[in-house]
Amino acid sequence: MTSSKNCWSCNKTIGYKDLVCKACGVLQKPVELNPFDVFSLAKKFEINKKILEDKYFKLQSLLHPDKFINASQEEKHFSNVHTSLVNNAFKILGDDVSRIKALLEYSGYQISENESFQDVSVLEEIMELQNMSMSVESESEKKKIQSHLKVKIKKEIKKISQFFNEKKYKDVHNSCIKLSYLQKININLK
Amino acid sequence: MNLVNISEPGIKKSSEALCLGIDFGTTNSVCSVKINKKIIYIEDFKKRLLPSVVFYENQKALVGNQIKNKSISDLIFSVKRFFTDNPDQIIFDQVSAKKTAIDVSKEIFSYIKNISENFLKQNIDDCVLTVPAYFDEKARSGIMRSAFLAGFNVRRLINEPTAAAFAYGLEKKKRGLFLVYDLGGGTFDVSLLELREGVFRVIGTGGDARLGGDDFDILFAKSILKEFFSTNLSEIKNDLKIKIVKKCQSIKENFLKKNKILESINIGEEERKVNIDKELLNKSVEEPINKTITIVENLLNECNVNISSVDGLILVGGSTRLEIIKNKLVEKFNINIFSDLDPDLVVSCGAAMHGYELLNGSKNLLLDVTPLSLGIETMGGLMEKIIPRNSPIPAIREQIFTTNENSQTSIKIKILQGEREVTSANNTLDEFVLSGLEPKPAGIPRIKVRFSLDVDGILFVSAIDESSGKENNLVVKTNDQLSIQEMRELVSSSFQNAKKDIDLRLLIETKIKATKLINEINNVKPMMKKLCSSEESKEINNIIKLMKVELKSDNKDKINNLIDDLNEKTKNFAQKIIDSNFSNFVGKEIDTMDKS
Numbered sequence: 001m002t003s004s005k006n007c008w009s010c011n012k013t014i015g016y017k018d019l020v021c022k023a024c025g026v027l028q029k030p031v032e033l034n035p036f037d038v039f040s041l042a043k044k045f046e047i048n049k050k051i052l053e054d055k056y057f058k059l060q061s062l063l064h065p066d067k068f069i070n071a072s073q074e075e076k077h078f079s080n081v082h083t084s085l086v087n088n089a090f091k092i093l094g095d096d097v098s099r100i101k102a103l104l105e106y107s108g109y110q111i112s113e114n115e116s117f118q119d120v121s122v123l124e125e126i127m128e129l130q131n132m133s134m135s136v137e138s139e140s141e142k143k144k145i146q147s148h149l150k151v152k153i154k155k156e157i158k159k160i161s162q163f164f165n166e167k168k169y170k171d172v173h174n175s176c177i178k179l180s181y182l183q184k185i186n187i188n189l190k
Numbered sequence: 191m192n193l194v195n196i197s198e199p200g201i202k203k204s205s206e207a208l209c210l211g212i213d214f215g216t217t218n219s220v221c222s223v224k225i226n227k228k229i230i231y232i233e234d235f236k237k238r239l240l241p242s243v244v245f246y247e248n249q250k251a252l253v254g255n256q257i258k259n260k261s262i263s264d265l266i267f268s269v270k271r272f273f274t275d276n277p278d279q280i281i282f283d284q285v286s287a288k289k290t291a292i293d294v295s296k297e298i299f300s301y302i303k304n305i306s307e308n309f310l311k312q313n314i315d316d317c318v319l320t321v322p323a324y325f326d327e328k329a330r331s332g333i334m335r336s337a338f339l340a341g342f343n344v345r346r347l348i349n350e351p352t353a354a355a356f357a358y359g360l361e362k363k364k365r366g367l368f369l370v371y372d373l374g375g376g377t378f379d380v381s382l383l384e385l386r387e388g389v390f391r392v393i394g395t396g397g398d399a400r401l402g403g404d405d406f407d408i409l410f411a412k413s414i415l416k417e418f419f420s421t422n423l424s425e426i427k428n429d430l431k432i433k434i435v436k437k438c439q440s441i442k443e444n445f446l447k448k449n450k451i452l453e454s455i456n457i458g459e460e461e462r463k464v465n466i467d468k469e470l471l472n473k474s475v476e477e478p479i480n481k482t483i484t485i486v487e488n489l490l491n492e493c494n495v496n497i498s499s500v501d502g503l504i505l506v507g508g509s510t511r512l513e514i515i516k517n518k519l520v521e522k523f524n525i526n527i528f529s530d531l532d533p534d535l536v537v538s539c540g541a542a543m544h545g546y547e548l549l550n551g552s553k554n555l556l557l558d559v560t561p562l563s564l565g566i567e568t569m570g571g572l573m574e575k576i577i578p579r580n581s582p583i584p585a586i587r588e589q590i591f592t593t594n595e596n597s598q599t600s601i602k603i604k605i606l607q608g609e610r611e612v613t614s615a616n617n618t619l620d621e622f623v624l625s626g627l628e629p630k631p632a633g634i635p636r637i638k639v640r641f642s643l644d645v646d647g648i649l650f651v652s653a654i655d656e657s658s659g660k661e662n663n664l665v666v667k668t669n670d671q672l673s674i675q676e677m678r679e680l681v682s683s684s685f686q687n688a689k690k691d692i693d694l695r696l697l698i699e700t701k702i703k704a705t706k707l708i709n710e711i712n713n714v715k716p717m718m719k720k721l722c723s724s725e726e727s728k729e730i731n732n733i734i735k736l737m738k739v740e741l742k743s744d745n746k747d748k749i750n751n752l753i754d755d756l757n758e759k760t761k762n763f764a765q766k767i768i769d770s771n772f773s774n775f776v777g778k779e780i781d782t783m784d785k786s
């Protein structure tokens with residue numbers, strides 16, 4: 001990867017990932033970055049949401065269009081694109097399923113379009129949970145399923161973490177599909 | 191202007207940049223500005239609330255508290271309500287003049303500009319304008335255009351509940367998770383915000399752009415007529431109906447202090463003194479209030495937030511003064527309610543604070559979201575969401591689409607806003623045709639559609655045929671008004687004079703409209719031969735020739751007439767283009783390309 005570029009405004013040589021030119025202070029053209037690189041975070045599954053959020057606000061304070069209200073058209077445009085990229089990256093990293101997918105993609109694993117279950121028993125398990133959640137009648141019943149789901153989600157996340165460590169990307173993907181269904185059922189329950 | 195009363199004469203000159211904070215309301219508008227660390231309200235005849243009412247008197251518009259002793263039926267009320275429908279619709283139609291919602295609002299904005307300049311004793315163009323969070327993009331750009339035509343340089347469009355929360359955050363040092371319950375004259379918004387040191391972030395927003403305090407007045411009037419006169423409000427003549435509703439509004443306001451009111455009411459044939467109990471008011475507005483509570487609950491669910499973790503609920507909008515609202519909210523949510531900043535003024539105050547920080551710099555950050563999902567129509571009349579609701583703005587998303595018929599050379603792109611799956615249940619923002627695709631088998635072309643939603647909530651859409659690299663080949667665009675992009679360029683760039691001169695703005699708008707129309711027609715000339723009779727083609731070409739001549743002159747009315755002529759003459763043709771051979775739907779999505 002290139003490590004330097006020229007400032008579009010003053011033409012001085014600056015770092016490739018620099019957001020603002022060190023020489024003239026002008027906002028740079030956005031470069032395409034992996035969501036982890038947007039926040040300079042290690043590319044791993046475990047994430048500290050507090051740190052992510054702090055970094056998000058810090059970047060926003062630097063890049064948000066409100067800070068470029070009197071700037072040139074170019075800078076205004078760059079600010080708009082930068083902020084959108086930061087918003088998208090924040091969303092991807094903040095959500096378990098999309099963060100897993102981003103990490104799989106980065107690891108070179110091809111995510112197939114077809115998100116079906118390889119394992120019939122998993123499919124049956126999901127179907128059963130789905131049916132249970134659809135036929136909830138009382139608040140206590142709902143609470144019961146919710147705590148049941150919570151345990152399952154936690155378990156799946158633990159598995160995923162381990163699969164990542166062992167570089168078992170296919171297993172990560174399968175668990176990730178299961179996780180996304182568990183979360184969907186959980187959300188629909190509310 | 192000697193009509194204007196100046197309450198605080200002799201403002202100290204300073205180096206700070208001034209920016210008005212304008213809350214353009216359905217019933218009342220409020221304008222304020224931050225000077226020397228203080229928020230000052232611009233008064234209209236010594237009143238901070240300027241009724242959003244316009245009266246046309248021989249071409250001249252009277253606005254707000256200027257209007258005295260006029261028949262109520264000659265006044266134009268609640269113009270803001272038309273924006274969610276169509277800001278370009280004619281709402282005042284008389285022999286003397288035809289006025290659209292944008293024209294009428296422009297009068298209010300001009301008036302606000304005028305009284306502000308008189309008060310500040312200086313020219314002022316910059317403003318931050320507030321809109322209901324739940325306003326769609328058509329309504330937002332309509333309001334923006336209207337203020338632009340009045341001579342304003344709108345530095346930001348911010349959501350009303352967000353502005354209010356900003357004011358609470360700065361003024362009252364509120365920190366934590368807060369709901370803002372904003373019931374205006376014509377709209378209801380609720381936003382969930384996280385307020386922390388230096389960051390004011392909207393997490394989610396919900397609402398109803400057609401539910402407001404005005405509806406409460408009508409419901410109350412209905413109940414009174416039914417209870418005491420056994421009559422339906424709908425059976426009453428329009429003029430009288432407005433009078434009765436206004437009367438009920440004032441009774442409603444008096445219930446803030448009393449529980450029983452003796453009032454004489456005139457319904458035409460009879461006038462009677464009636465003794466009204468507060469319970470009657472409470473009962474008649476119960477349904478819409480319950481509706482707002484459901485919207486609040488849905489928002490909390492959607493944001494995955496439990497009410498017990500919310501630190502308080504902030505009341506905004508004059509209509510929230512109704513006691514029953516507070517009672518119901520406490521009963522339902524058991525939450526601390528805040529209304530210590532005047533619910534009528536707090537939105538404008540927040541806008542003025544934000545405007546000041548924008549122009550003079552600040553460490554504070556205001557982060558907002560889009561209230562409604564944006565997408566395009568795909569096969570079978572379904573909406574494919576590209577930017578989902580409650581996404582932080584600005585947001586840029588791209589998605590690849592393909593054709594669904596062999597040798598398809600053009601596609602129609604229909605831009606939608608809303609939450610429903612079926613296109614027809616959502617709001618169509620615009621339509622355009624991307625033509626000149628290379629004929630290829632179905633499913634092969636890759637058309638990249640890019641949605642860019644900026645921080646004002648204004649949307650820009652472009653489409654590229656990736657194989658030919660043809661960008662934005664917008665052949666037929668239904669919406670031919672001055673686009674926001676062009677408007678912004680006008681304000682910020684070369685047309686310095688246009689900033690001052692409204693007529694010049696209107697002329698430029700007209701010229702852009704005309705040039706755009708000519709370009710659009712030139713783009714489809716090859717098809718004209720196929721789809722039009724030679725007679726029709728000739729007529730169209732003649733008007734274009736005339737138009738080109740007029741474009742060199744500065745005769746706005748003539749150009750406008752030619753635009754109307756040309757639109758009329760090409761109406762059939764434009765419809766044929768959309769209907770003919772082209773397959774109407776963009777094919778199914780083949781993959782998602784969320785840029786990250």
Ligand SMILES: [Zn+2]
Nearest residue numbers: 007010021024
């Ligand atoms: Zn530089």
